[in-house]
Amino acid sequence: MTNKDLIAYLHPDLFIPELKAKSKTDAISRMVAHLVEKGRIRDGRIVLETLKTREKLGSTGIGKGVAVPHSRSTVTNTLTLLFARSEEGIDYSAIDDKPVQLFFMILAPHQEKSGEYLPLLGKLVEVTRDANVRKRLLKAPDVDSIAAVLAKAKAR
Secondary structure, three states: OOHHHHHOOOOHHHEEOOOOOOOHHHHHHHHHHHHHHOOOOOOHHHHHHHHHHHHHHOOOEEEOOEEOOEEEEOOOOOOEEEEEEEEEEEOOOOOOOOOEEEEEEEEEEOOOOOOOHHHHHHHHHHHOOOHHHHHHHHHOOOHHHHHHHHHHOOOO
16 A cells, blocks of 8 residues: 555545543544544444454554554445544553554444555554654644645655
């Protein structure tokens, strides 16, 4: 997956500039509620349960202020990416025990034909390794600016 492919998943209605959450569970709940509000998923309860189950396997807080909660679900027909930020940071039980500021939630259909779920996850992990990318993502005012940051991110 290229940076351009990643950018294609960004949508203005799936961007939360300031995630008002106090905990990991609250953060996930608010992101799921946003997806329901925007008509991207049919049933938030099912998605919430699949994400909580995934978190029990190990935190999707990958460190350096980044989390990529992700799951397959029967309530979505398309691969969906939501991007949210918390300037303050949220205790997410990340692998480095640091607060998370950048959230990329991925939901994939159970039977995803495109096969892009795992490549999308991998690309997000790759581009957010760069401290400059993370800093610029925290300051980007809108989805176009976020896309510009990701377009310039170097592949490793």
